[in-house]
Amino acid sequence: MTTENFLIEFEKELQEIPKLKVSLKQHCRFRIGGPADFFFKVKNPDKLKKVIALVNKYKIPFLVIGEGTNLLFDDEGFRGLIIKNEIKGIKVNPKKGLIEAYSGTPLKEIIKEALENSLGGLEALTGIPGTFGGAISGNAGAYGRSISDFFEKGIIIDEKGNEREVDKEYFQFDYRWSRIKKTKEVILSGTLKLEKMSQPQILERMEEIYIDRQKKHPPPEIACAGSYFKNIKLPDGNFIPVGYLLDKVNAKSIKVGDARVYEKHANILINKGNASSKDILTLASILKQKVKDVFGIDLTEEVIYVKANPLNE
Ligand SMILES: Cc1cc2nc3c(=O)[nH]c(=O)nc-3n(C[C@H](O)[C@H](O)[C@H](O)COP(=O)(O)OP(=O)(O)OC[C@H]3O[C@@H](n4cnc5c(N)ncnc54)[C@H](O)[C@@H]3O)c2cc1C
Structure with missing residues (x-):
């Protein structure tokens, strides 16, 4: 009933309704994820404000996303509204x-x-x-x-x-x-x-960085979400790169289904084709355990795993 009223008021306020059952695979760089119950692209600030007011009024779980380059959606999708932010300027x-x-x-x-x-x-x-x-x-x-x-x-x-x-x-x-x-x-x-x-x-630095990134970061056609774990911050402000620790535990030799470790960077997990969110999460937990066993260090995720049912969080 609440959902029905939400959709009625949504249409009244915005003169359009969210799309139903939209696959989240096409909205994240990992190309993983089941359907979102509701999905809405927003291109102007007034619409975004109206949508935010409505989801809060009707207590509809929601998530605002950009290009989905840091997200791992669940195979079961999302029980709520995904708001894709396309407000530019x-x-x-x-x-x-x-x-x-x-x-x-x-x-x-x-x-x-x-x-x-x-x-x-x-x-x-x-x-x-x-x-x-x-x-x-x-x-x-x-x-x-x-x-x-x-x-x-x-x-x-x-x-x-x-x-x-x-x-x-x-x-x-x-x-x-x-x-x-x-x-x-x-x-x-x-x-x-x-x-x-x-x-x-500025240009010189941009070019240097572009060339350096090409050596270790996957090109756009490779499905991933950037560095999977956060580097380890030391008390003096320096960092231990997690890629180094993962190389030491032979991470690149481990795979779960189509979930793999990128050959040029051990801290980037990739979807070779048909990896599920479960495959990625399993691979990540194996890697975490290995680093814990060998170095006694607990890794924390940088990639954001979006649970299907946020109400269960
Ligand atoms: C190949 C590759 C390389 C990468 N390299 C780097 C790197 O060098 N450094 C780095 O820091 N990251 C890197 N990333 C990760 C990613 O690109 C960044 O985290 C990026 O800033 C995420 O932007 P997005 O629009 O895709 O956000 P999304 O992935 O869509 O969302 C990420 C989070 O931001 C929140 N969010 C998005 N928009 C809003 C909003 N308007 N209001 C409130 N919350 C919002 C979402 O709810 C979510 O929690 C890399 C990723 C890839 C795939």
């Missing part, structure tokens, strides 16, 4: 070094815009796939820099569908973490502050 103030963008904007477009305006810093994030919203939520980063290094403020949507401006401290950024990961609040937009830098200097 960038505004630059070159004099102040500010870039403001909607959360559905691909990160690579923001990096390109920074280059065109001779604003440096973001070039370290060259090659990280996904949207700005996904990057903020997980504090994406590489080559010693993270999105939080440049973050000034953001706009989130509260459960009644209202906008709220919040500062950087609100996000409690840490290594591949922000409070958004826990609270599941929705990010509408964010503002970054960058430094002036010459275009040739």
Whole structure:
């Protein structure tokens, strides 16, 4: 009854309804996942605000996703509404070094815009796939820099569908973490502050990083979700790369069905074709155990496993 009323009010408010039983395979880079009960692509802020207000009013479980490059959906899909965020747009103030963008904007477009305006810093994030919203939520980063290094403020949507401006401290950024990961609040937009830098200097660094990433990161046709486990942060701020530990336990020789370890990077699990979420989770738990047995270290997942029934969490 609640679901029926939700759909009726949804149609009244948005003049369209979510799609039903949409396979999540096509909405994540792992190409794994059963059907979502409801699926809705949103391209403008007003619609997103209305949807957020409605799911909260009717207590419908939901998840906002970007490009699904950091997600492992369950074989059983998702009992609720998946909201695919396609709200895009960038505004630059070159004099102040500010870039403001909607959360559905691909990160690579923001990096390109920074280059065109001779604003440096973001070039370290060259090659990280996904949207700005996904990057903020997980504090994406590489080559010693993270999105939080440049973050000034953001706009989130509260459960009644209202906008709220919040500062950087609100996000409690840490290594591949922000409070958004826990609270599941929705990010509408964010503002970054960058430094002036010459275009040739930015381009040179982008090219270096592009070449280096090609050596170890899988090309787009390989199904994966980036690094599976978080690197180990030491008290002095340095990191032990998990790929190194996994190589030492011979991770690349282990497979579960079509779930494999990428030949060029032991911390990237790939779907060779028909891997299920269960195959990936089983492979991951074998690898975790091996690292625990040999090094006494507990690995934590960077990839986000989305349970089919979030109400059971
Ligand atoms: C080949 C490859 C290489 C990668 N390399 C890196 C790397 O070098 N560094 C790195 O940090 N990551 C890397 N990743 C992981 C991934 O690209 C990043 O985590 C990326 O920022 C995720 O963006 P997304 O839009 O795909 O988010 P999704 O995977 O769709 O979602 C990830 C999380 O963000 C949340 N989210 C997304 N949008 C919003 C929003 N608007 N409001 C609130 N929450 C939101 C989702 O709910 C989910 O919890 C890599 C992935 C791949 C496949």
